[in-house]
Amino acid sequence: MSLMHTLKVGRLARKLEEILKVPQHAFGYPLLKPAGLTSRVREGLIHLCPVGAFTEREGIFSLDLARCVGCGRCALAYPEAVGEMRSLEVAVTRKEDLVQRVDLERGGFLDPGPPSSPRTELRLPTLAFREVSVGDTGLADSKVALLGNPFNDMGRFGFQVVASPRHADALLVTGPVSRNVAEALRRTYEAMPEPKGVVAVGNEAISGGVFAGSPQVLSGVDQVVPVDVYVPGDPPRPGAILHGLMLLVGRVTQRLVGGVLR
Amino acid sequence: MEALREGRPVALFPYGDRVLLWVERPEGQKGALGLTEAFLLGERRRFPSLAAEFPALDWFERALWERGFEPVGHPGLKPLRRHDLPYTFREFPLLHEVPVGPVHAGIIEPGHFRFSVLGERIVHLEIRLGYQHRGLLSLMPGKGAEAALLLVERAGSEPVAHAMAFAEAWERALGWEAPPRAQYLRRAALELERAFGHLGHLAGLFTDIGYAYGATQVGRIRALLQGELDRLTGHRYGRNFLRVGGVWREGQPDLEAIAAYREELARLLPRLLKNPQVLDRMRYVGVVRKAEALALGFVGPTARASGVGRDLRQDDPLYPDFTAVVRQGGDVLSRAQVYAEESLKALDYALFFLRHLPAGPLALDPPPGEGEALARVEAGRGEVVWFVRVEAGKEVMAEGVDPSFKNWRALELAVRGEGLPDFPLCNKSFDLSYAGSDL
Numbered sequence: 001m002s003l004m005h006t007l008k009v010g011r012l013a014r015k016l017e018e019i020l021k022v023p024q025h026a027f028g029y030p031l032l033k034p035a036g037l038t039s040r041v042r043e044g045l046i047h048l049c050p051v052g053a054f055t056e057r058e059g060i061f062s063l064d065l066a067r068c069v070g071c072g073r074c075a076l077a078y079p080e081a082v083g084e085m086r087s088l089e090v091a092v093t094r095k096e097d098l099v100q101r102v103d104l105e106r107g108g109f110l111d112p113g114p115p116s117s118p119r120t121e122l123r124l125p126t127l128a129f130r131e132v133s134v135g136d137t138g139l140a141d142s143k144v145a146l147l148g149n150p151f152n153d154m155g156r157f158g159f160q161v162v163a164s165p166r167h168a169d170a171l172l173v174t175g176p177v178s179r180n181v182a183e184a185l186r187r188t189y190e191a192m193p194e195p196k197g198v199v200a201v202g203n204e205a206i207s208g209g210v211f212a213g214s215p216q217v218l219s220g221v222d223q224v225v226p227v228d229v230y231v232p233g234d235p236p237r238p239g240a241i242l243h244g245l246m247l248l249v250g251r252v253t254q255r256l257v258g259g260v261l262r
Numbered sequence: 263m264e265a266l267r268e269g270r271p272v273a274l275f276p277y278g279d280r281v282l283l284w285v286e287r288p289e290g291q292k293g294a295l296g297l298t299e300a301f302l303l304g305e306r307r308r309f310p311s312l313a314a315e316f317p318a319l320d321w322f323e324r325a326l327w328e329r330g331f332e333p334v335g336h337p338g339l340k341p342l343r344r345h346d347l348p349y350t351f352r353e354f355p356l357l358h359e360v361p362v363g364p365v366h367a368g369i370i371e372p373g374h375f376r377f378s379v380l381g382e383r384i385v386h387l388e389i390r391l392g393y394q395h396r397g398l399l400s401l402m403p404g405k406g407a408e409a410a411l412l413l414v415e416r417a418g419s420e421p422v423a424h425a426m427a428f429a430e431a432w433e434r435a436l437g438w439e440a441p442p443r444a445q446y447l448r449r450a451a452l453e454l455e456r457a458f459g460h461l462g463h464l465a466g467l468f469t470d471i472g473y474a475y476g477a478t479q480v481g482r483i484r485a486l487l488q489g490e491l492d493r494l495t496g497h498r499y500g501r502n503f504l505r506v507g508g509v510w511r512e513g514q515p516d517l518e519a520i521a522a523y524r525e526e527l528a529r530l531l532p533r534l535l536k537n538p539q540v541l542d543r544m545r546y547v548g549v550v551r552k553a554e555a556l557a558l559g560f561v562g563p564t565a566r567a568s569g570v571g572r573d574l575r576q577d578d579p580l581y582p583d584f585t586a587v588v589r590q591g592g593d594v595l596s597r598a599q600v601y602a603e604e605s606l607k608a609l610d611y612a613l614f615f616l617r618h619l620p621a622g623p624l625a626l627d628p629p630p631g632e633g634e635a636l637a638r639v640e641a642g643r644g645e646v647v648w649f650v651r652v653e654a655g656k657e658v659m660a661e662g663v664d665p666s667f668k669n670w671r672a673l674e675l676a677v678r679g680e681g682l683p684d685f686p687l688c689n690k691s692f693d694l695s696y697a698g699s700d701l
Binding site (some may be wrong): 012023025026027050051069070071072073131132133134135136137138139141142144145146149151159161163164165175176178179180181184185188210211213214215217224235237255 | 418478513
């Protein structure tokens with residue numbers, strides 16, 4: 001390791017490009033292959049998926065990345081129909097960009113059009129954020145905490161955690177929003193000064209995940225406070241959360257459009 | 263309740279209109295921990311309260327009360343998880359009250375702490391949880407094995423232990439066992455999860471006393487170990503790995519790397535825990551006495567750091583020469599020492615299981631049938647309990663207990679008489695799961 005390299009990235013800190021990649025040994029995010037979606041395969045996929053991420057309606061077959069728990073069984077069973085995306089640049093500003101829709105007649109992905117970029121007043125050189133867990137098992141929280149470890153070291157990108165919402169530019173929220181904590185979430189949001197952004201971290205925060213439909217949860221952060229950026233994953237890797245933060249401050253552009261990396 | 267006086271309560275579950283009490287046989291001879299006895303109590307949703315004599319059952323009875331049962335004669339009923347029922351904190355007229363939470367300053371789950379203080383001294387702490395209540399148990403009935411495991415893996419922050427207890431309960435209900443290779447792989451994942459969790463507690467403790475060197479070193483090895491858990495199970499926290507009947511996959515963790523991390527930790531941890539700054543801040547702080555641990559039914563490292571030598575693994579025939587790690591001090595330092603020693607042992611056992619994998623399939627489909635069973639697994643924080651009733655390939659009844667549910671009151675006791683600024687340190691020394699307790 002050269003001295004220059006060590007000075008630039010430290011001894012442990014990984015380069016941004018590395019952080020934003022799915023590690024070699026792990027399964028990435030699933031990606032439909034329109035050509036392989038025969039009727040037998042589609043039926044198999046719908047039957048196989050433990051969380052019901054695959055659905056078919058009126059000639060359109062879809063895969064909802066916000067439901068996927070990343071078990072990878074679909075790609076193992078039907079490699080001709082499901083591949084994987086190996087990038088963690090998956091944060092989006094619209095929920096519909098997390099759903100892959102394949103027009104079965106045309107045999108191609110539907111394009112929902114260009115996404116809106118996040119609000120310009122949030123284009124900050126550094127960003128202080130406050131994390132709030134609202135029904136999360138503690139694992140997505142732990143992922144946010146891992147952003148600060150020596151490998152990811154988010155401080156060098158200008159991101160830091162602050163103890164009070166009064167000092168925060170953004171709120172990172174994890175969990176499906178249990179009914180009992182919804183009021184605390186709303187008040188935390190109100191305690192923040194303007195301009196303020198919200199990042200929903202993880203599938204549970206996006207739409208409730210496996211808890212969707214429970215009478216004790218509200219199934220999504222955007223049911224309580226407005227959300228600027230959604231980060232899919234169960235829980236998302238630190239790299240994906242970092243991408244979400246960078247998308248919020250306008251340092252990167254959204255790559256996932258209509259569920260497909262572009 | 264002769265059985266309760268000799269042994270200790272494991273769980274209290276609703277069972278139709280009655281309640282089911284599980285009691286562990288007295289500690290002592292080998293094989294005793296694995297044995298549990300069940301007693302059916304009460305009728306028509308009323309049962310005699312045992313909480314006054316056995317405070318370990320207090321929270322169980324409060325949880326049942328919220329679900330429409332009546333513990334007759336309970337000394338002080340108030341809600342636990344439900345926030346739609348009125349709740350009053352115990353009042354101390356001449357003391358100052360400090361409310362903390364539900365949203366905390368760190369990256370941590372929500373919960374409310376009400377301190378009654380005299381100056382800086384904590385006289386009394388009352389913990390109110392329920393903020394993380396997602397209605398998990400009410401979603402369980404009628405689910406197939408795969409769908410049920412998705413929920414079970416989200417019950418607390420130790421997915422492998424929860425999934426293992428649930429799968430074992432299901433298999434036992436059908437009078438069946440997973441193939442040997444799966445048994446070894448499950449335990450390897452469980453031990454990696456334990457080491458990962460324990461090192462997290464240690465790194466958190468070092469952070470809380472401002473010992474950045476310790477926090478960084480432990481945090482680094484912990485992150486690398488998480489990579490090995492990821493390689494083995496396909497998930498950074500070991501989700502989607504276990505199934506009823508075995509395991510889904512078998513990854514290739516780097517055994518030499520794990521052995522190297524273990525050696526590094528063996529050199530590092532004893533040194534860190536002898537640092538004067540560590541001794542000064544952790545020794546004699548946050549004491550839980552053995553008598554308290556026994557009476558309130560604390561489990562896991564919390565109990566073992568207070569001199570209660572029980573660990574479910576000592577009765578697991580697959581663990582060769584297992585002895586529980588026990589410390590007598592009951593303070594923050596004792597808990598840190600238990601975490602340190604157990605994380606080394608966990609890596610030893612993970613390596614043992616991975617190096618001695620028996621031949622055979624990863625999973626088999628259990629036979630059809632019906633039945634019910636209880637299974638317990640020693641997770642990082644203590645025993646995880648799942649009770650399942652299976653009929654026609656679906657569970658019609660499932661009840662689970664996370665170790666944190668049994669340990670929260672240890673924190674209430676530990677901070678009594680301590681200074682308010684020592685609370686975060688005491689809290690981190692237990693590092694309990696809020697979601698596991700609230701379910």
